[in-house]
Amino acid sequence: MSTLGTVTRRTFLVGTAVIGGAAIFGTYTVARPHANPLELDLPDGAVAFNPWIKIDGETITLITPHADIGQGVQHMQAMLLAEELDLDLDQFETDAGMPSAAYWNEAFAAEASEILSALVPLPATALHAVLMPVLKVTGLQGTGGSTSAPDTYVKLRTAAASARETLKLAASRVHGVPVGDLRTESGAVVLPDDTRVRYQDLAVAAAEIEPVQNVTLRTPDEWRFIGQQTGRIDMAAKCTGTAVYGIDLREDGMVHATPVTNPRRGPMLDYDATEALTVPGVRKVVEITNGVAVVADTTWAAFKGARAMRFDWGPAPYHADQAQHWEEAEASFTEERFEAVWRNDGDVDTEIGARADVEVAYRVPYVAHQPLEPLNALVTVTDDEIVVRGGHQQPTQVRVVLAGVTGHTPEQVTFHNQQSGGSFGHRLEFENLRLGVEVANQMRGTPVKLTYSREEDFIQDFPRHLAVARGRGAVRNGRVTAIDMDVAGAPVLASQMARAGIPIGGPDSQITAGVFTAPYGNLENFRVRGYAVPNLAPTSSWRAVGASYGGYLIETFVDELIHAAGADPVEERLRMIDDPISHQVLEACAEMAGWGKPRADNRFAGVALVHSFGVPVAEIVEVEATERGIKLHTVWVVADAGTVIDPVNIENLIQGGVIWGLGHAMNSELTYRDGMAEQTNYHAAEGMRLYQCPEIHVRTLENNPHIRGIGEPPTPPAFPALGNAIFAATGQRLREMPFNKAVNFV
Amino acid sequence: MQLTVNGTYHDVDVEGDTPLLWVLRDHLGLTGTKYGCGIAQCGACTVHIDGIAVRSCQVAVDTLEGAEVVTIEGLSQEDNLHPVAQAWIETQVAQCGYCQSGQIMQAASMLENDPTPSNETIDAVMSGNLCRCGTYPRIRAAIRLAQTKMGG
Numbered sequence A: 001m002s003t004l005g006t007v008t009r010r011t012f013l014v015g016t017a018v019i020g021g022a023a024i025f026g027t028y029t030v031a032r033p034h035a036n037p038l039e040l041d042l043p044d045g046a047v048a049f050n051p052w053i054k055i056d057g058e059t060i061t062l063i064t065p066h067a068d069i070g071q072g073v074q075h076m077q078a079m080l081l082a083e084e085l086d087l088d089l090d091q092f093e094t095d096a097g098m099p100s101a102a103y104w105n106e107a108f109a110a111e112a113s114e115i116l117s118a119l120v121p122l123p124a125t126a127l128h129a130v131l132m133p134v135l136k137v138t139g140l141q142g143t144g145g146s147t148s149a150p151d152t153y154v155k156l157r158t159a160a161a162s163a164r165e166t167l168k169l170a171a172s173r174v175h176g177v178p179v180g181d182l183r184t185e186s187g188a189v190v191l192p193d194d195t196r197v198r199y200q201d202l203a204v205a206a207a208e209i210e211p212v213q214n215v216t217l218r219t220p221d222e223w224r225f226i227g228q229q230t231g232r233i234d235m236a237a238k239c240t241g242t243a244v245y246g247i248d249l250r251e252d253g254m255v256h257a258t259p260v261t262n263p264r265r266g267p268m269l270d271y272d273a274t275e276a277l278t279v280p281g282v283r284k285v286v287e288i289t290n291g292v293a294v295v296a297d298t299t300w301a302a303f304k305g306a307r308a309m310r311f312d313w314g315p316a317p318y319h320a321d322q323a324q325h326w327e328e329a330e331a332s333f334t335e336e337r338f339e340a341v342w343r344n345d346g347d348v349d350t351e352i353g354a355r356a357d358v359e360v361a362y363r364v365p366y367v368a369h370q371p372l373e374p375l376n377a378l379v380t381v382t383d384d385e386i387v388v389r390g391g392h393q394q395p396t397q398v399r400v401v402l403a404g405v406t407g408h409t410p411e412q413v414t415f416h417n418q419q420s421g422g423s424f425g426h427r428l429e430f431e432n433l434r435l436g437v438e439v440a441n442q443m444r445g446t447p448v449k450l451t452y453s454r455e456e457d458f459i460q461d462f463p464r465h466l467a468v469a470r471g472r473g474a475v476r477n478g479r480v481t482a483i484d485m486d487v488a489g490a491p492v493l494a495s496q497m498a499r500a501g502i503p504i505g506g507p508d509s510q511i512t513a514g515v516f517t518a519p520y521g522n523l524e525n526f527r528v529r530g531y532a533v534p535n536l537a538p539t540s541s542w543r544a545v546g547a548s549y550g551g552y553l554i555e556t557f558v559d560e561l562i563h564a565a566g567a568d569p570v571e572e573r574l575r576m577i578d579d580p581i582s583h584q585v586l587e588a589c590a591e592m593a594g595w596g597k598p599r600a601d602n603r604f605a606g607v608a609l610v611h612s613f614g615v616p617v618a619e620i621v622e623v624e625a626t627e628r629g630i631k632l633h634t635v636w637v638v639a640d641a642g643t644v645i646d647p648v649n650i651e652n653l654i655q656g657g658v659i660w661g662l663g664h665a666m667n668s669e670l671t672y673r674d675g676m677a678e679q680t681n682y683h684a685a686e687g688m689r690l691y692q693c694p695e696i697h698v699r700t701l702e703n704n705p706h707i708r709g710i711g712e713p714p715t716p717p718a719f720p721a722l723g724n725a726i727f728a729a730t731g732q733r734l735r736e737m738p739f740n741k742a743v744n745f746v
Numbered sequence B: 001m002q003l004t005v006n007g008t009y010h011d012v013d014v015e016g017d018t019p020l021l022w023v024l025r026d027h028l029g030l031t032g033t034k035y036g037c038g039i040a041q042c043g044a045c046t047v048h049i050d051g052i053a054v055r056s057c058q059v060a061v062d063t064l065e066g067a068e069v070v071t072i073e074g075l076s077q078e079d080n081l082h083p084v085a086q087a088w089i090e091t092q093v094a095q096c097g098y099c100q101s102g103q104i105m106q107a108a109s110m111l112e113n114d115p116t117p118s119n120e121t122i123d124a125v126m127s128g129n130l131c132r133c134g135t136y137p138r139i140r141a142a143i144r145l146a147q148t149k150m151g152g
Helices: A003-010 A029-032 A073-085 A106-116 A124-138 A147-153 A156-173 A199-207 A299-307 A322-330 A349-350 A393-407 A431-443 A454-459 A492-499 A548-563 A569-576 A582-594 A647-667 A718-730 B022-027 B081-093 B100-113 B119-128 B136-149
Strands: A011-014 A017-020 A045-049 A051-053 A060-065 A093-095 A184-185 A189-191 A197-198 A255-261 A268-274 A282-288 A291-296 A310-313 A338-345 A358-364 A376-381 A386-390 A414-417 A448-451 A467-476 A479-489 A525-532 A603-610 A615-626 A628-640 A696-701 B001-003 B008-011 B046-049 B052-055 B068-070
Touching: A017 A479, A045 A073, A045 A156, A045 A199, A051 A156, A051 A199, A051 A414, A060 A073, A073 A093, A073 A147, A073 A156, A073 B008, A106 A124, A147 A156, A156 A184, A156 A189, A156 A197, A156 A199, A184 B046, A189 A199, A197 A199, A255 A282, A255 A299, A255 A431, A268 A291, A282 A299, A282 A431, A291 A431, A291 A628, A299 A448, A322 A467, A349 A467, A349 A479, A349 A525, A358 A548, A376 A431, A376 A467, A386 A393, A386 A431, A393 A414, A393 A431, A431 A448, A467 A548, A479 A569, A479 A647, A548 A569, A548 A603, A548 A718, A569 A582, A582 A603, A582 A615, A582 A628, A582 A696, A615 A647, A615 A718, A628 A647, A628 A718, A647 A718, A647 B136, B001 B022, B022 B046, B046 B100, B052 B100, B081 B100, B081 B136, B100 B119, B100 B136, B119 B136
Parallel strands: A060 A093, A255 A448, A386 A414, A479 A525, A628 A696, B001 B068
Antiparallel strands: A011 A017, A045 A051, A051 A060, A184 A189, A189 A197, A255 A291, A268 A310, A282 A291, A338 A525, A358 A467, A376 A386, A376 A448, A467 A479, A603 A615, A615 A628, B001 B008, B046 B052, B046 B068
8 A cells, every 4th residue: 555545545634634534535526516605595687607706687796705804815805806807896795605615725735735745755746636636525614824815816716707708608699799709897798889788787698608617817917906006895994993893793682691611621610690690781691611601781791790700610621830831841752742753854863963062942832812803703593593693714614513512403504704803813713603602592592692801712712832842953064964853732733623523633733833844955954853742721723823933943943053053044044945935035035134234233133934834934133132121123024925916915914924923922922820821811911012013124026836825924933033133132042932031122 | 871972962771880882882883993802901992082092991981971972983974084094094004904993093183182293102102002913014104194194
């Protein structure tokens, strides 16, 4: 049996998760298209060319099934469709659509095959060919892993081109004009005499025609939107208070509820609702998993009632105190906890020998997600149906998970996805929707709006996983010659996927992600090993997942080795890089930042380059060591995610990703005491504030042959670039986050 | 309880200690003002009370008799966007957008009081408004654009 056969028989990958279970499908199963969900309730006079485009006599509706969590994918999806459909950006409505396998995410295969290729002796391209049909049949609709752009870039334009050509064919038949004489423009088919026929007026005729499938996509010189400055279609609403998020939804007859669940995530042993029930507006208190929900006439009454509750909470199913979490992690570099060798170039043992030139340890904490919109859900349960409104990144899995709560079938779950006030991975979890269903199931027929307090949201956050690492390395003749890095971390994917109802097995790629993906192919000896730490708190994907700390581990260690070798941090990295795309990114960044040239008084720079989600990003951070502490002045960033779809949004996302990294590097961690999270609001984990924000200069290159996403890759280099800059300024090496444990920030 | 919001007088049946934030959102249906933290740490709930930017999660409704409350919905008139909102749109500030009502209300109040704020003033005044997406570079740029639009 070939290795590939073994792998596909035992496991397959979705996103970055190794999913257990046999997965060999017949050719017919793979070739068969998923049903178009728009056909299910398509009224007379309307046409749905494919799962993304619906036109009736009045309205053109574009379905944007990737969840908008702030990253702008509603606009991007609509813009890609409008590009080929020849629509102006004010000529259509958008709709998140219903959860459907038709919206399965093709791009999960790219990331997964790159990860799997680290473990099996096969190229990513071969693995990709195996994974694609598996993903298709599984039909997982998901937003995450920076996949929205690669998933939709060709798919949506092709869908729109198909609709366009079908509309032309319809116009040809209705008006008796050869299709070759027709063109499209601003939502209309234009006849040779310049008569404009609105798409809406062709819907009935188009519905009679099998959609044209053999289409040619526009060439870049014909693009009107891609690569151009287009105002985001959601911008005006977000700047006038009219944008509606899940937390803003209302329904007739709705009651408000807020959950209070065991802050140790264990069982609720006892509770006393006497005082809570005296709070004006509180209707009742209902039991839910590990706690209660206070049901009231208003959100405020529910919050007040929640504060008046008394509880006896059971113990945590993980170590009670933070020190034990660290001890457990430190004790995990053992044979039993060893998972995989993720990279093994050359022979590190021989090169390093008995005594490493540099041998250091690092640790990275849990960190909370805490997007600004608190978790919420609007749920109605009846005997026949569960109707849920909220923001979520995995709509098809929402139906499966929620059906399991009540005994309804997944088909009886209707989920209306909402734009979210941020996520950073928080809305990959299901607890808010589950608890909303638990409450509504006890009040069948009544719409229940569940709103988390910020404190409950913090306490119940499944944080970014904790990890510790050991680096051993060798330097010789002014060069880095060997890196051996062992990382022991909480198995985040097993934790997260268990709650998603997706069984997984195999080594967890997110313990070492960002480390083993370093583009240092010219480093002769390079080994990365992963170890899984048990008994830690439940964790979940946090912007950039494993790479969010993996980049810090490898790029801080590389910086330490380069310093020991006496080499230049940019020059030596350039020597170690074998990937031309990454090489150009770092060169461009160094040039932008004036690397090697004299800096202003007391200004010092640090550099980092991290390859994550298929995107190399280089960052150079300039800091000043003042008497009051470290001041962040300027960041230069260069990223290459291939063709730039939206030059404004990509700059905004890159700046935001850098700020996310810098802010959490400076001041954020989540720690446990007596089994409870110690940080319960933003005063204790603030991230970055405006006064600390440096100038951030962004350049995007387009040498990457693959179009990739940009939501996550700019975050990982921010941590080490800042730490390396602080080292340059102070001589102090920051081997633990957050950095404010060791230095003050101005 | 009586209060005036965006020029309209309201008499609402709520407990006097109810924060203005929840009166706006749950009783008056003005959901543009956001709940973020409940303890004046994030600024998402910022409104104007008699022209001053205030965290509405900290203001009990029974203190508002005779006061003029303006929310994000009342800052711009139909077809007549407030210059700060206009600058925010032109600068393409928002990502998730959840904090931006509060950011805009805070910036509008700042520019009203100080039409030509220094960088230090902007840093000091705007740092109580948390943006988790990290739109700060664009917020700074949009404030300067709004300043120009307002003749500052």
